[in-house]
Structures are given as structure tokens and as C-alpha cells.
Amino acid sequence: MFEIIGVVLGFFISVLTIIGFVYTFLRNFKIDINLHIDKLEKRMDILDERMFLLATGKTLREAMIEEEIKKKRNDL
Numbered sequence: 001m002f003e004i005i006g007v008v009l010g011f012f013i014s015v016l017t018i019i020g021f022v023y024t025f026l027r028n029f030k031i032d033i034n035l036h037i038d039k040l041e042k043r044m045d046i047l048d049e050r051m052f053l054l055a056t057g058k059t060l061r062e063a064m065i066e067e068e069i070k071k072k073r074n075d076l
Contacts, residue, residue, distance in 0.1 A: 046067065053063035
């Protein structure tokens with residue numbers, strides 16, 4: 001009788017452990033993917049802003065200098 005209870009209890013604990021590992025793996029995977037997407041969006045925003053500045057007649061050097069000035073203002 002106690003052997004059956006032990007086997008059933010061990011089975012349920014094993015299932016819960018496996019579910020926990022899978023959940024943790026998927027959660028961390030989702031966080032990593034979202035961080036990667038955020039980095040790509042930030043990079044695209046910077047490139048879009050540079051292209052806009054180039055389209056308005058500024059040189060690439062002027063656009064990069066203006067970008068650095070904006071970055072310093074945001075850090076303060």
C-alpha cells in the first residue's frame with residue numbers, strides 16, 4: 001500500500017519538476033527574444049533618424065554629431 005503511494009507521489013513530483021524546467025526554459029527564451037527585438041528596433045530607429053537627417057541635407061558626419069549630442073542630453 002505504502003509502495004503504491006510512494007510511486008504515485010514520486011511520479012507527480014517528477015512531472016511537476018519537468019513542467020517547472022520547461023516553463024523556466026520557455027520564459028527565459030521569451031525574455032531573450034524580446035531583448036533581441038528591442039535592440040534591433042533601437043538600431044533601426046537610429047538608422048531611420050540618420051536617413052532623415054541625410055535627406056534634409058546634412059552630411060553623415062553632422063548627423064552622427066547631432067546624434068551624439070542628443071544621446072548626451074538624454075543621459076543627463
